[in-house]
Amino acid sequence: METTETKYQKYLPKDYKSEIAVRWCPGCGNYAILNCLHKALAELNISPHNTAVISGIGCSSRLPYYMNTYGFHTIHGRAAAIATGVKVANPALSVWVATGDGDSLAIGGNHFIHALRRNVDINIILFNNKIYGLTKGQYSPTSARGFISKSSPYGTVEDPFRPAELCFGARGTFFARAIDVDMKTQVEVMVEAARHKGASVVEVLQNCVIFNNGIHNKISDRAWKDDNTVTLKQGEKMIFGKENNKGLVLDGWNLKAVTIGEDGYTLDDVLVHDATTKDNTLHMKLALMDTADNLPVALGVIRNVDAPTYEREYERQIAEVQQRTPRKSFTEFLLASPNVWKVK
């Protein structure tokens, strides 16, 4: 579809902000995500009228109301499928999905994996607070085994999904992770997600101040963040730590966190991040790193691979067919079809 933009305009974060008062709980991590999205869109300079933000149901999914863009707050779990329709219908739009761990990984799991498999060019921001907030505190598909909640008073007896694992299992081409309090990384990965042609997942580890306060503290708290996370950058060494002296190395088939200069490890041993390798084995290992295994949690763009996008391939097929067969009116088409006879 044509855009009617006539002159260059530089957009500011406030241009993406709607006039509606934001109604999340005070201290909710969603505020930061919203601000980061405003900033990322301004950095990308995508015009608000060419932006569509689609959401499902849950706290996260109220986000479109706070955007001065086209917005659609839909039904539980279906945002990825609706966004697929929007993007395929008009590939010129920048299409975003705001969703939560319950919305996309439980009731909407099917749409989530198939949107990734198709590689339709939508940007999914997955707010992961490991809890159902809007229904007031039930465990979610990302809650850890044994997690006690209103719907699991004795602790859950099921293992959680790890979003990255699901994303790679569905052949996702882009996965990034950020923490709600780390606005810089968030904006960076959102910008990268938008630039990626294909389905992008940005997992934001988000704090639910009311029902799951502090769930990400081990990595979000300043006291531990530097030692417990590594922010991956394309083409750079995987270095982390308060002193910036820790690194990730390969130890057999596994990743290992080492201190540079100790146990014989030098900077040369530290791995260089490449998000663009087609093989996702190392991306998977990086994405699943956990402090419980003495490994830092990976942040930043973990996987970013080029692949044909669904909506462009669809348009390419249409163009090819139309090139082969000259455009007809509907009546002309019928008259030219087989089994036509004339009554005189």
Place this chain on the structure above:
Amino acid sequence: MPTNAVVTDIKQVTIRFSGDSGDGMQLSGTIFSTLSAIFGNEIATFPDFPAEIRAPQGSLHGVSGFQVRIGAKDVYNSGDKTDVLVAMNPAALKVNTPFLKKGSIVLFDTDSFQKKDLDKALFQTQDPFKELSLDHVQPIGVAITSMTRSSLEGSGLENKEMLRCKNMFALGIVCWLFNRPLEIADKLLKQKFSKRPKIVEANIKVLTDGYNYGNNIHLTASTYRIEPIEASKGFYTDVNGNTATAYGLIAAAEKAGLPLFLGSYPITPATDILQELVKRKDFGVKALQMEDEIAGITSSIGAAFAGSLAATSTSGPGLALKSEALGLAVITELPLVLIDVQRSGPSTGMPTKSEQTDLNQALYGRNGESPLVVMAAASPTDCFECAFTASKIALEHMTPVILLTDGYIANGSSAWKIPNMEHYPEIKPPFVENQFSGDASAWSPYLRNKETLVRYWGIPGKPGYMHRIGGLEKDLLTGIISSNPENHQQMVHIRQQKIDNIARYIPEQEVLGDRDADTLIVGWGGTYGHLLEAMLHIRDNGRKVAYAHFRHISPLPANSHDLLRRYKKVIVAEQNNGQFASYLSGKFPDLHTICKYNKVEGQPFKVIELVEAFTHMMENK
């Protein structure tokens, strides 16, 4: 082609090709009906096949049939009983025995009526005709299998490929019997197997040999001729209901100047709509096979939001899965066409059998007060008109529309005069920029046209009209989320009123037959052909009777109440337990004249039964 000396003129004939689901009976039937249509007869077809793709060979539940009724005129349905049965095996004979008219010709393959075949069809004796008490039919045994094989000797085809051609030998005999020109069949076969010239050649050879065989040995005393109809001038083709539905959507998109989007998921008997539209990339159609029924409708809702003519196609179980999303389309007031090709239920039911049991689901199957438009198509070609009209209503009134068709009209075909689209009405969606151009700030997403109560359509990509919609209740003026009680009451009222208003934009309900009769027959959907013929029979029997067939169900045509009140007796006939009858009673509580005729067998109505039942009901005071 040489023809028999004795040719009898007849007005109509019903023929059923029947055999194993792998015997090619659907193909023989399709070719015969298409060539009859091209020849100039009226046709109505009824493919009746099992849900299993290849049931055990020769078994009773594996029988697949294709019934075609052809006539010089007045072919309203595919016929109750058959004049000619082609039975490729004993199971086909047994299954179709109840449908044989007195004096029917039964053409059967003697090669496949051997002991082992009879055993498979659970016959106790070696004489199936006697065992079935078929003393009133004319059995004509032909060694179809062995003659097919010898016809193709030296063709280089493998035995299996040769045997696949035996349906053509049977078709050849039928073509001889009804004096059909083989040239048309040859052409159709060439189209069907265009990429396999060897197969085309073999099929044509066997077809011709079958024809000549009938002719040479004078298989029957007489052959039959059905004169071509005097149809109105123009170009014709034959079309089944699913294809016609797909075409209606394409025609509407062209008229509206919008891209067409279909989100769907394979489901019997609706899949052909998806399969037709994925082919139509020449029209720029975007038809997506999604991951499930819910994604089928929700991707369409996304496309509607983004400015397409959006549709989704399904059958009953799929409609059940789509109901929450339909509610979203209702509250966001987006245009959407949902086609439900009804089949037998509940649950998986009988997927390949047809009935009208989804009306309640279409009308009421959502949470909340959730009004939308419901329409029903009457015949294969009417599917085109209805899909066009459904699209027009959806786009101009910003509402989801459910179009009910059914398996019978979806798979059945009839001749269709190619429409001249210039004679079809304009489709003008309420684009926001047409109404609020230059002053976008005066607009909010739920402001309405005062007369129609339709909101305006703001499509992403246009500067100035950025807005948010969603499943939460909105303030009727600002479009901002609202749980204000008075506002909700008003919105509930407005959404209903908007649908009710559509009655002003649809035609008044017509009455066929004797308008001044005491009794009115009422029907809707795919039973049209049977009910019409029943009505004509009753009139031929010297009774006055009227008939109203409803295309528009929600809202009903504006004159519905006045019309129904005129009759002392209103017989509502439907293939369910009385869903439309209950709906009418609910709408018009003063109407105490309704009697119901209901039959839910997964089979088309039988005209003879309708005539008998209606006559009986008319006699009872």
